[in-house]
Amino acid sequence: MGTASDRRITRSALIRRRFFRNKLAVVGVVVIAMMFLLAFVGPYFGKYSWDQLDFFALLQPPSSEHFFGTSQIGGDVYSLTLRGLQKSLIIGLLVAIFSTGLAAVAGGFAGYLGGKVDRGVMWLIDALLVLPAFLVIAVMSPLYRGRTWLVFVVLLAAFGWMVTARIVRSATMSLRERDFVRASIYMGVPAHKIVFKHLLPNVASILIIDATLNVGATILSETGLSYLGFGVQPPDVSLGSLIAEGTSSALTYPWLFMFAGSALVLTVLAVSFIGDGLRDAFDPGSAKSKKI
Amino acid sequence: MVVLASTIGYLLASVAFDPRSNYLGANPPIPESTITAKLNNLGVNPDVPLVNRYVRWAGNVVTGDFGLTIGEQSVNEEISRRIWVSLRLLLIGSVLGSVFGVALGVVSAVRQYGLTDRAAGTASFVLLSTPVFLTAILLKYVAIEFNTRIGGTFLYTIGEYSSDFDGNGLQLLLNRLQHLILPTLSIALGGIAFYSRYQRNAMLDVLGSDFLRTARAKGLTRRRSLFHHGLRVAILPMATFFAYSFGLLVTGAPFTETIFSWNGMGQWFITAVQSNDVNSVSAVIVFSAVLVLLSGLLADIAVAALDPRVRLR
Numbered sequence: 001m002g003t004a005s006d007r008r009i010t011r012s013a014l015i016r017r018r019f020f021r022n023k024l025a026v027v028g029v030v031v032i033a034m035m036f037l038l039a040f041v042g043p044y045f046g047k048y049s050w051d052q053l054d055f056f057a058l059l060q061p062p063s064s065e066h067f068f069g070t071s072q073i074g075g076d077v078y079s080l081t082l083r084g085l086q087k088s089l090i091i092g093l094l095v096a097i098f099s100t101g102l103a104a105v106a107g108g109f110a111g112y113l114g115g116k117v118d119r120g121v122m123w124l125i126d127a128l129l130v131l132p133a134f135l136v137i138a139v140m141s142p143l144y145r146g147r148t149w150l151v152f153v154v155l156l157a158a159f160g161w162m163v164t165a166r167i168v169r170s171a172t173m174s175l176r177e178r179d180f181v182r183a184s185i186y187m188g189v190p191a192h193k194i195v196f197k198h199l200l201p202n203v204a205s206i207l208i209i210d211a212t213l214n215v216g217a218t219i220l221s222e223t224g225l226s227y228l229g230f231g232v233q234p235p236d237v238s239l240g241s242l243i244a245e246g247t248s249s250a251l252t253y254p255w256l257f258m259f260a261g262s263a264l265v266l267t268v269l270a271v272s273f274i275g276d277g278l279r280d281a282f283d284p285g286s287a288k289s290k291k292i
Numbered sequence: 293m294v295v296l297a298s299t300i301g302y303l304l305a306s307v308a309f310d311p312r313s314n315y316l317g318a319n320p321p322i323p324e325s326t327i328t329a330k331l332n333n334l335g336v337n338p339d340v341p342l343v344n345r346y347v348r349w350a351g352n353v354v355t356g357d358f359g360l361t362i363g364e365q366s367v368n369e370e371i372s373r374r375i376w377v378s379l380r381l382l383l384i385g386s387v388l389g390s391v392f393g394v395a396l397g398v399v400s401a402v403r404q405y406g407l408t409d410r411a412a413g414t415a416s417f418v419l420l421s422t423p424v425f426l427t428a429i430l431l432k433y434v435a436i437e438f439n440t441r442i443g444g445t446f447l448y449t450i451g452e453y454s455s456d457f458d459g460n461g462l463q464l465l466l467n468r469l470q471h472l473i474l475p476t477l478s479i480a481l482g483g484i485a486f487y488s489r490y491q492r493n494a495m496l497d498v499l500g501s502d503f504l505r506t507a508r509a510k511g512l513t514r515r516r517s518l519f520h521h522g523l524r525v526a527i528l529p530m531a532t533f534f535a536y537s538f539g540l541l542v543t544g545a546p547f548t549e550t551i552f553s554w555n556g557m558g559q560w561f562i563t564a565v566q567s568n569d570v571n572s573v574s575a576v577i578v579f580s581a582v583l584v585l586l587s588g589l590l591a592d593i594a595v596a597a598l599d600p601r602v603r604l605r
Contacts, residue, residue, distance in 0.1 A: 127293065127300075130585065135576070142309060142310065142565075216421070227425050228562055261429075272420070
């Protein structure tokens with residue numbers, strides 16, 4: 001850099017530079033970008049759409065006609081996999097945004113207001129943590145059978161925000177004693193403005209990292225639930241339900257689940273690389289940055 | 293908290309499930325009055341007000357009776373049978389996972405950036421990104437390939453034991469072991485990946501500490517200082533994780549149990565949800581809420597037992 005002292009560098013530029021110096025994180029970004037491209041542009045290159053059946057090609061191995069082969073009833077595995085990838089990516093993103101947003105609001109207000117609000121929120125968190133989310137969502141699955149998958153997204157988000165909310169709460173509790181917050185209180189700024197304008201931006205790094213890692217965790221739990229038939233409902237597909245369909249004959253027809261499986265593992269792996277890269281970039285001194 | 297959790301669980305299940313669907317579509321059709329009588333007998337008739345159903349269920353649960361399954365078997369008997377089936381798998385799997393995981397983590401930390409460290413790091417990253425059901429299926433795939441190679445069945449991929457098996461004593465034990473290997477492996481692998489990462493971090497923190505340097509300076513061998521002074525501190529957080537993960541394993545095992553046809557609690561839960569079985573599902577939820585709380589308690593006790601600093605306070 002030469003004379004670094006006379007060149008000013010903003011915090012965001014510094015974080016960006018640290019992030020892109022991390023090779024694994026860059027690989028993660030590239031892989032995710034490719035997955036999105038594949039999921040949303042890929043279908044235009046296939047010769048069949050995901051809900052179209054080719055009755056003259058049942059259980060065919062990969063060919064130039066069907067890139068990933070065909071299923072028992074003649075579905076094109078290529079377009080089915082891309083459709084499933086779309087669903088899993090969108091659900092992962094939406095749930096991560098919703099649940100981290102919910103965690104920010106709940107944790108922020110609980111930490112700032114304290115008292116009754118704090119006790120109420122903490123009580124809710126404890127109650128939700130006793131019941132494993134997997135069990136509750138599985139039990140509620142008959143309720144959204146035949147309805148839009150957005151209900152599923154809401155459920156996943158509703159049971160995924162608790163731990164982050166706790167972290168946000170303890171962070172805001174220490175922030176609230178700082179001078180700039182005191183100053184705004186004495187200037188008569190209302191509570192919701194303090195939380196949204198002064199407190200939450202200060203924990204933005206936690207929120208960004210958490211949202212990223214949430215994407216991976218959500219994709220894992222979504223595919224798990226879909227695998228058992230409690231998630232995305234047919235006729236729509238997700239990577240989980242595709243793997244479930246493919247496994248019955250996994251030995252003789254490996255293309256039925258191999259592509260969906262590797263897409264899933266690659267996506268989650270890439271997301272966790274990005275998450276770790278972000279954490280290292282935001283907070284190079286943290287103990288967790290030693291994690292590879 | 294357990295009362296609250298089980299209430300929520302029962303109400304959710306009662307609202308979401310339609311037990312009547314089990315009797316519909318039968319050929320010849322079952323008369324309406326018979327269905328209603330059966331549902332009343334199970335205490336899951338949707339026409340009875342929810343509060344009445346709940347009071348009846350809760351009253352029985354307090355006296356230790358979880359009611360009948362949709363197949364009119366006693367839920368209590370089902371639980372007491374399946375609990376041991378599940379525990380056998382989970383206990384062995386998670387103990388193996390944590391022991392090997394901790395060992396691997398220690399080796400990785402001591403030889404940081406060595407070959408073992410890098411290989412273990414990559415493997416556990418991939419494993420942690422792979423859902424359990426995919427690991428289990430791949431294990432099954434490998435096992436069947438292995439069986440065809442050696443031309444016999446050494447690794448069984450389904451069930452707890454061969455139903456047509458008529459040996460006894462040692463042979464029976466061997467047969468059960470052969471069935472146990474794969475499901476245990478699928479649980480243990482996840483554990484190894486998880487614990488080795490955390491143990492590595494904890495160990496690295498300890499390795500740079502002053503008291504370890506003191507131990508070396510006063511003339512202890514490297515091995516003795518590492519195991520007696522280093523590991524004892526670094527293993528503390530793992531005890532907490534282990535205790536907590538044990539409570540959660542009950543919900544993590546459904547995939548493994550379903551894929552390997554292991555008739556434990558997890559698999560039961562899945563089939564109960566699929567067959568709209570309110571009483572069985574509520575029983576599993578009560579059971580898992582109790583386990584989550586117990587494991588929290590267990591974690592506190594374990595830390596207190598291992599860490600003199602906590603005991604003194």
